[in-house]
Amino acid sequence: xxxxxxxxxxxxxxxxxxxxxxxxxxxxxxxxxxxxxxxxxxxxxxxxxxxxxxxxxxxxxxxx
Numbered sequence: 001x002x003x004x005x006x007x008x009x010x011x012x013x014x015x016x017x018x019x020x021x022x023x024x025x026x027x028x029x030x031x032x033x034x035x036x037x038x039x040x041x042x043x044x045x046x047x048x049x050x051x052x053x054x055x056x057x058x059x060x061x062x063x064x
Contacts, residue, residue, distance in 0.1 A: 004033060004041035
């Protein structure tokens with residue numbers, strides 16, 4: 001069974017706000033699991049996939 005993380009823990013892990021995490025969910029950039037009517041959780045593998053997919057490789061980073 002995958003461990004499910006609260007939104008505030010994901011925000012802390014990503015060093016961003018809770019609204020930003022909700023935005024990522026609603027944009028389909030990170031997958032979440034609905035718990036009841038209002039609760040959302042994010043699995044650790046889902047968070048890891050998001051981080052891996054959005055990691056910038058120095059050679060690909062172009063500062064403008």
